[in-house]
């Protein structure tokens with residue numbers, strides 16, 4: 001739950017209320033009471049919160065196990081019948097835009113049901129908050145500095161292995177449906193997938209483009225590449241991709257386990273809801289407050305951040321629209337998410353109707369977060385929670401204990417290793433991520449040794465307002481180092497400052513901890529072969545624009561001014 005979201009009631013209470021509407025299974029009053037008493041976990045502690053605590057989790061696990069006589073013990077990868085896997089990736093879905101996360105008005109009952117029937121991972125991050133780099137990390141299990149896709153225009157090195165290739169080796173039938181977006185306009189079939197449906201670049205919400213208010217770079221109207229043949233787009237993208245997914249489930253070879261990767265265009269800007277959802281939230285306020293320039297200065301924000309306010313990715317000049325309204329964009333974003341939730345509902349219902357519900361691991365994830373005025377910004381790329389943290393929910397009856405709130409620290413680089421272990425498939429040959437399959441099946445976040453994640457973002461010439469950043473994220477303390485700038489670094493105490501608005505980088509009280517995290521950063525970079533800055537040739541349009549009447553240029557940090565070196 002992002003601190004700037006205004007809560008109406010506790011997330012778990014809402015989850016329970018919604019889950020009771022969407023399933024015939026009813027929880028007992030005792031369980032609900034225990035849930036509210038348990039409360040959210042403390043940041044930095046690797047512990048598991050369940051609806052009724054650890055004892056109840058064990059009982060639920062035992063119940064599930066007993067009710068699924070053919071299943072092996074949770075976490076045992078030597079299952080006789082491999083799990084099918086449905087992986088649903090949503091674009092730019094920030095972590096708190098879920099009913100299950102306590103959102104004040106957004107309705108996502110079907111995504112929430114994954115939390116009720118499986119696990120909600122409350123500390124899931126991407127290691128680079130940008131579409132193509134994050135998606136390449138998901139596919140390869142590698143940091144961006146290793147797969148080296150550090151913009152939205154370059155493809156992945158053909159020598160790198162995608163985790164679905166390993167699933168094929170294990171006998172899986174695999175399918176990719178949706179947004180590929182690695183290498184600009186590439187939409188032809190890629191390695192690791194037996195069935196293929198994709199569109200070029202960002203595609204379009206509707207084939208006639210209606211509902212959009214501006215031209216987004218890499219928007220395309222070329223329809224789909226279906227196994228090498230061009231097919232026109234007929235309707236609303238989220239619904240149509242779901243149709244393709246269900247068609248494939250209906251026609252595939254039942255003798256093999258399957259892996260289906262559904263990669264939505266939604267909810268990428270420029271957000272266009274399905275016609276049936278347009279206007280649903282017209283009366284809802286933006287639950288995120290944009291800080292003032294004065295507040296940002298008082299919080300000792302770096303110059304680059306202050307200056308980004310008045311840029312394409314700033315709240316003062318969003319997408320270079322003079323009267324840009326984060327509130328209007330946010331409502332359209334939430335309305336566009338409704339069709340994604342419908343998609344999850346249709347797919348889970350399809351699995352259940354085919355008798356596959358108990359044999360399928362369903363994973364729902366965002367490829368990066370999104371800012372709506374947080375830190376005076378819009379869009380993503382930064383290491384702040386709104387940008388780097390993502391929703392991640394996993395359902396696997398008989399494997400993952402239901403109703404689990406898992407607060408172990410996981411990243412996009414862990415998806416491949418985790419799904420490969422779940423499938424008993426061979427591991428990736430070179431990988432930075434780790435599998436959290438055992439930990440989540442055992443409802444034991446302490447089984448994960450990782451306490452911090454490395455975050456990285458590499459400066460794009462197209463969008464020059466966000467610098468190269470390296471950060472240590474995922475714990476109570478966040479350290480962010482900018483590279484190649486005459487500017488402040490950042491250090492935040494997320495326990496006392498969850499909005500990351502009080503930069504403590506110059507605080508003598510934290511000097512030792514900052515030095516320690518700086519050393520840790522260089523150690524993590526060295527150990528993961530990250531000591532080089534990846535460079536890619538210039539591609540795509542540039543957006544250096546500033547509005548002449550909006551927020552003015554930041555001044556240098558006060559602490560940089562002195563009359564002699566040793567003043």
Ligand SMILES: [Ca+2]
Nearest residue numbers: 091092131367
């Ligand atoms: Ca994205």
